[in-house]
Amino acid sequence: MLVNLDAVLNPARKEGYAVGAFNVYSLETASAVYRAALECRAPVIFAFGERYIDVANIKVIASMVRTMARDTDIPMVLHLDHCKDLSVIYRAVAAGFTSVMFDGSHLSFEDNVAGTRRVVEFAHSVGVTVEAELGSVPFDAAGVEVPEEYLTKSEEAARFVQATGIDALAVAVGTAHGEYKGKPKIYHERLAQIASLVPLPLVLHGGSGIPDEDVIKAIGAGIAKINVNTQISSAAVKSLREIMGRQKPGALADVMKEVEDVMTSEVTGFIRLFLRNKTM
Numbered sequence: 001m002l003v004n005l006d007a008v009l010n011p012a013r014k015e016g017y018a019v020g021a022f023n024v025y026s027l028e029t030a031s032a033v034y035r036a037a038l039e040c041r042a043p044v045i046f047a048f049g050e051r052y053i054d055v056a057n058i059k060v061i062a063s064m065v066r067t068m069a070r071d072t073d074i075p076m077v078l079h080l081d082h083c084k085d086l087s088v089i090y091r092a093v094a095a096g097f098t099s100v101m102f103d104g105s106h107l108s109f110e111d112n113v114a115g116t117r118r119v120v121e122f123a124h125s126v127g128v129t130v131e132a133e134l135g136s137v138p139f140d141a142a143g144v145e146v147p148e149e150y151l152t153k154s155e156e157a158a159r160f161v162q163a164t165g166i167d168a169l170a171v172a173v174g175t176a177h178g179e180y181k182g183k184p185k186i187y188h189e190r191l192a193q194i195a196s197l198v199p200l201p202l203v204l205h206g207g208s209g210i211p212d213e214d215v216i217k218a219i220g221a222g223i224a225k226i227n228v229n230t231q232i233s234s235a236a237v238k239s240l241r242e243i244m245g246r247q248k249p250g251a252l253a254d255v256m257k258e259v260e261d262v263m264t265s266e267v268t269g270f271i272r273l274f275l276r277n278k279t280m
Helices: 005-015 027-039 056-069 086-095 109-124 154-164 187-197 214-220 230-244 251-276
Strands: 019-023 043-050 076-083 101-102 129-134 168-171 202-204 224-230
Touching: 005 129, 005 187, 005 224, 019 027, 019 230, 019 251, 027 043, 027 056, 027 101, 027 251, 043 056, 056 086, 056 214, 076 086, 076 224, 086 101, 101 109, 109 129, 109 154, 129 224, 154 168, 154 187, 154 202, 187 202, 187 214, 214 224, 214 251, 224 230, 224 251, 230 251
Parallel strands: 019 043, 019 224, 043 076, 076 101, 101 129, 129 168, 168 202, 202 224
Antiparallel strands: none
């Protein structure tokens, strides 16, 4: 069944587990997330980023996910990820997305608050939840350690949540999008400070390549949603290269099914990791 973020993240924050948000931009990526959710009997978030607008039709993606979600009682969220353009947010809601992320992390604190509040007022009027970001999770992990000036400040986080009325807050605590060049440093103390002041579900972007022990510790501190893409994408590309290196790769339908199986396995592994502390 299709739900918004509140339905899956509030129980996760309360019970000490996390829900995975996995990028979808094709039938195979969406099917992989769906199959993994069924296998684990666990909620999932289908995340379609603004950057995929030129890759896949937003209405087609929405239609696919909504059709899949109708066939199960497992809670599933159709979420617009990292969006700076308000017109895209309006298009996503019109297409049937149940949640959106307004990314104002590049703006000043005041402008981020203003833009986020505007999205919240619109989205909440139609039952759509809103995620926002404070601090900056970089898209290029050039080094092992994210500079401290990128990190979310706990006092600002509390003010931001109060001023905007958002449903989930993405925090910058040392992770980065893309591939890490070494072991990332997660600022667990900073995360604990934020969690002590912000009762909302917290979101961790850049979930690929983080050691399991750091993931579990972050979930214990209040992370209820973890975004993952790079590790799944890399596994799929590696599989595709291996398949195409064979003397007879096979028909395209068979090739794509094999790649989908690889992605399903990757997503399943992440879901089980995020549920490790959940009481069944």
